[in-house]
Amino acid sequence: MNYVFQFNVVWEHFPELLTGALLTIQLSATAMVLGLCVAVLCAYGKTAGPRPVRWLVASYVELIRNTPFLVQIFIFYFSLPVIGIRLTANNAALVAMTINLGAYASEIVRAGIDAIPVGQIEAARALGLKRLHIFRFIIIFPALKTVYPALASQFILLMLSSSVVSTISAVELTAITNSLQSTTFRSFEFYFVATGLYLAMALGFRATLSAIYWAVFVRGREA
Amino acid sequence: MKICLRLFAVALLAALPAMSLVQPAHAESTLDKILKAKKIRVAIDVGNPPFGILNKDNEPDGSDVAVARLMAKDMGAEIEFVQVPSTGRIPALLAGRADVTIASISVTTDRAKTIMYCNPNGALSIVIFGPKAVSIKTPADLVGKRIGITRATLEEATVPKMAPQGTNIVWFDEIGATIQALLSGQVDAVAMTSFAGKTVADGNPDKQIETKLPVTTAFYGPIVRQGDFELRQWINTWLFLNAQNGTLAAIYKKYTGLDLPPLPVF
Numbered sequence: 001m002n003y004v005f006q007f008n009v010v011w012e013h014f015p016e017l018l019t020g021a022l023l024t025i026q027l028s029a030t031a032m033v034l035g036l037c038v039a040v041l042c043a044y045g046k047t048a049g050p051r052p053v054r055w056l057v058a059s060y061v062e063l064i065r066n067t068p069f070l071v072q073i074f075i076f077y078f079s080l081p082v083i084g085i086r087l088t089a090n091n092a093a094l095v096a097m098t099i100n101l102g103a104y105a106s107e108i109v110r111a112g113i114d115a116i117p118v119g120q121i122e123a124a125r126a127l128g129l130k131r132l133h134i135f136r137f138i139i140i141f142p143a144l145k146t147v148y149p150a151l152a153s154q155f156i157l158l159m160l161s162s163s164v165v166s167t168i169s170a171v172e173l174t175a176i177t178n179s180l181q182s183t184t185f186r187s188f189e190f191y192f193v194a195t196g197l198y199l200a201m202a203l204g205f206r207a208t209l210s211a212i213y214w215a216v217f218v219r220g221r222e223a
Numbered sequence: 224m225k226i227c228l229r230l231f232a233v234a235l236l237a238a239l240p241a242m243s244l245v246q247p248a249h250a251e252s253t254l255d256k257i258l259k260a261k262k263i264r265v266a267i268d269v270g271n272p273p274f275g276i277l278n279k280d281n282e283p284d285g286s287d288v289a290v291a292r293l294m295a296k297d298m299g300a301e302i303e304f305v306q307v308p309s310t311g312r313i314p315a316l317l318a319g320r321a322d323v324t325i326a327s328i329s330v331t332t333d334r335a336k337t338i339m340y341c342n343p344n345g346a347l348s349i350v351i352f353g354p355k356a357v358s359i360k361t362p363a364d365l366v367g368k369r370i371g372i373t374r375a376t377l378e379e380a381t382v383p384k385m386a387p388q389g390t391n392i393v394w395f396d397e398i399g400a401t402i403q404a405l406l407s408g409q410v411d412a413v414a415m416t417s418f419a420g421k422t423v424a425d426g427n428p429d430k431q432i433e434t435k436l437p438v439t440t441a442f443y444g445p446i447v448r449q450g451d452f453e454l455r456q457w458i459n460t461w462l463f464l465n466a467q468n469g470t471l472a473a474i475y476k477k478y479t480g481l482d483l484p485p486l487p488v489f
Contacts, residue, residue: 003317074403081407089393089409167400169371169393178310179394182375185337187314 003188010189013180017190020176021197027090027172028159028205031097035158036151038102040140043109048135057106064103070164072096077168093165093172101158108150112143145217152209156202163198173197253322254453263300265291266307266321270399273418273478274327274345286478290344290445291325293470294461308397310375313338316448323454327416329377329441339449341458342488343442345475349378350438352405352420353412355431362436365390371401371410378414381439406430414438418479442486463488 010017046057064072077092087095116139124138144151166175177194181187257263269275269283278284283304295302305321307314312326316338327347330340351370353359359368366389372378374394383392393410395401402423405413412435413420424432444462447455465471466486475483 077409078400078403078407081409086408167396169395169400169404171394175394175396178374178396179379181314182310182379183333185313185317185334187317 005189006186007189007193009184009186010180010193013184014193016176016180017173017193017197020171020173021201023090023170024159024162024172024174025201027094027097027165027170028155028162028201031094031101031158031162032155034094034098035101035105038098039105039109040144042102042106043113043143044135044140046106046110047113061103061106064100065107069096069100069161070167072100073165073168089165089168089170092168093162093170096165097158097162100161101154104154105151108147108154109140109143111150112145112147113139115146116143148213148217152206152213155209156205159201159205160198252453253448253451254457257298257300257322257454261300262303263295263298263323264303264305264321265295266305266312266315266324266326267291268309268312268326269306270397271309271327271419272422286345286474287325287327289474289478290471293465293474294325294458297461298457309373310396312375313446316446319448322451323445323447323458325445327443328446329443331377331380331441333380334446337449338446339451339455340489341445341447341455342462343444343486344462344471345444346440346442346484346486347377348417348437348440349381349414350417350420350434351382351412351414351436352424352432353435354405355433357411357435359412359435363387365412365436367391368411369393369409371395371404371413373398373401373415376415377441378438382414385438405432418481459488462486 042057042061045053046061049057073093073096076087076096077089080087080092121134121138124134129138162172163174165172166178169175173194177190181190184190251259267275267283267285267288269277269285269288271285273285274287275283275285276288283306288304291304292302305315307321307324307326309326312324312328313334315321316324323341324338325344327345328334328340329347330343334340351359351365357368358364362385365386369391370382370386371393372382372395374396376398379394386392393404395404398415398419401410401413401415402419404410405423406427415423417434420432420434424430445458447458462471471486472483475481
């Protein structure tokens with residue numbers, strides 16, 4: 001095969017690719033924050049909540065973890081309008097990503113909570129700490145520290161799987177790449193560069209997450 | 224370790240003449256390869272009625288698929304379908320996954336920069352469709368409306384040019400998603416081929432979907448990789464004969480319900 005690579009077309013459109021990458025970053029970062037909140041709430045509900053709450057959380061987690069992400073996106077974008085809820089493509093993507101991440105991350109957080117020795121919690125109770133304080137300082141903080149690497153991996157995975165939301169017309173990096181390759185027909189070149197951008201974003205997120213770990217869990221706690 | 228390296232070097236030297244033999248001065252043409260292997264790989268898009276669909280038995284069907292089958296039969300080659308989404312029709316060819324793509328690829332000068340067109344085997348019209356309640360009578364009415372189009376299609380190449388500023392164009396990766404967006408009300412109207420629009424309208428009578436605006440009429444044909452002149456010439460010969468004897472028109476009529484307009488050649 002004698003294919004001639006022409007990367008100059010890609011550089012012409014590079015600002016558009018960056019706009020797409022920016023939306024990918026925004027969507028992923030927002031979904032990470034919201035998804036973690038959902039995860040912590042669910043993990044708390046599942047470990048300490050009353051039985052109906054535990055049952056509800058378990059159903060949510062199993063429902064999301066055992067259905068394809070693409071189908072979940074379609075439901076939020078194409079099916080919700082039937083019952084009168086019309087989300088824009090970006091919002092539908094964000095909601096789907098948050099709910100998806102929440103389910104996966106809640107199991108990770110729960111594993112961290114389960115790893116807390118019961119004696120530690122009993123000691124806190126004996127010292128007279130309030131329920132919320134126990135959860136905040138004795139349970140969730142060390143739990144998150146323990147499972148942080150697993151959470152970070154899940155976050156990166158979410159960022160990479162966000163490429164699927166182009167199917168519902170959210171204009172993130174994959175969507176823009178698809179549009180550009182289909183109008184310029186330089187698919188190799190555009191997909192190569194998009195791959196590079198995803199790699200850069202994944203490494204960037206990893207570095208940021210490591211920095212957050214250091215700032216929250218390590219700094220000032222060396223003793 | 225040293226011995227390993229030496230052995231490797233010897234092996235490499237021994238392999239060199241063999242490697243150069245693999246690429247003779249005159250490379251075998253794609254047509255030669257197809258005839259020799261008695262197998263042709265055809266990229267098709269089965270998500271684009273009536274040109275490419277999956278029938279009740281989950282077998283590829285549709286006007287382009289019928290053309291491909293007949294072409295392969297006359298070539299004396301076994302057909303191997305490479306199913307691609309509309310965005311993958313040109314990449315599959317360029318990546319060498321298919322020898323020819325027959326998937327209603329309308330002729331544009333931009334596409335011809337990357338691939339070579341054979342003569343057209345059909346014609347299609349791009350039309351804007353929408354529910355009865357949405358009022359679109361002139362291109363100016365598109366302002367402020369959400370118009371769904373599918374990537375890597377003729378509508379992507381033409382609708383943004385005709386739509387005035389202020390039109391909210393929404394891109395989908397697949398025509399299935401575009402249709403869903405129309406049916407679920409995520410967009411006000413969509414641009415697609417008149418056949419696809421008719422299929423959607425007939426399948427969903429309660430939505431009262433109707434033709435709003437014609438966008439363009441175009442001819443589409445098989446495409447091959449640049450440089451595959453022998454294959455292109457064979458396909459053009461086949462198209463010429465089957466345009467003359469009415470086979471192309473019969474296939475077109477069977478799947479679209481319309482008479483095939485006279486096909487120009489180039």
